[in-house]
Amino acid sequence: MGKASPLVNSQQRKPFLGPFKDETSLPLLKPRLAGLLRWVQPSWRVADIGTDHGHLPLHLVARGHTQHVLACDKNAAPLGVARENIDLYKPEGSIELRLGDGLAPLQDGEVDAITIAGMGRNSIERILRARDLHRLGLRYLLLQSNTQEELLRRFILMQGWILRDEYLVEDHRIFYVGHLVEIPSQATPPTTLAPEDWLFSEFLLGHPDELLRPFLEQKLSWLDDQCRLKSEDPPPSLGWIPPHAYRQAVLEHLGRSL
Ligand SMILES: C[S@@+](CC[C@H](N)C(=O)[O-])C[C@H]1O[C@@H](n2cnc3c(N)ncnc32)[C@H](O)[C@@H]1O
Secondary structure (H helix, E strand, C coil), rough: CCCCCCCCCCCCCCCCCCCCEEEEECCCCCHHHHHHHHHCCCCCCCEEECCCCCCEEEEEEEECCCCCCEEECHHHHHHHHHHHHHHHCCCCCCCEEEEEECCCCCCCCCCCCEEEEEEEEEHHHHHHHCHHHHHHCCCCEEEECCHHHHHHHHHHHHHHCCCEEEEEEEEECCCEEEEEECCCCCCCCCCCHHEEEEEEHHHHHHHHHHHHHHHHHHHHHHHHHHHHHCCCCCCCCCCCCCHEEEEEEEEHHHCCCC
């Protein structure tokens, strides 16, 4: 994805969600990114961290979700692609490009919310740990990890942040979970969390069965592999819970007996 080229072919330029004045006015937005749009309030100043092609900022300003977005990336090449896309689509509103690692390009008090999407859970956590988010003045985090959404949820809750909403989307048989997180003015981190507090959320489990079931089935099949491969030790990728206990929790949510 870091090597994306400007989206200029006609198929990709079909809109993902309407309504649009002109069908070709925006690049296609992947469902996992489109899921984040609904949470952005018009009054927010937003920074998209790891923007790459700049699709999310383009949709945010062009569709009036907000007026001003800082599109940040630690690599110059993706920012060049974002620049080309902005020049190509010329959205109303302003998108400012900034080069830098994680939240480093942001000044204190400059934005209300950040989006971080399409990265692994470890990268997202590392970015969030590297700055004092209160000092930055951040009130909301809109996160979509490509890996281990349950561990990202655990990290969020362990900071004393508030999970306000989540979405689940499927794209080409891959499931993605997005998280809307509020940073309270005084966060009180819990001393400990039980797996049932973070493996799933009420928001995730509230999704319709036709989406939730295949998600849980896919999780189950992955956990079956983990249990077969690592019957003694929990795999390092899960860390906080043995795979058989996680598997049991998934089975319970599927309404199946062991
Ligand atoms: C996989 S792409 C995701 C792009 C877009 N957010 C999406 O969801 O489609 C990851 C992008 O994040 C950038 N990136 C990775 N680590 C970063 C960091 N620590 N700070 C800023 N940008 C980063 C990469 O250069 C790349 O452009």
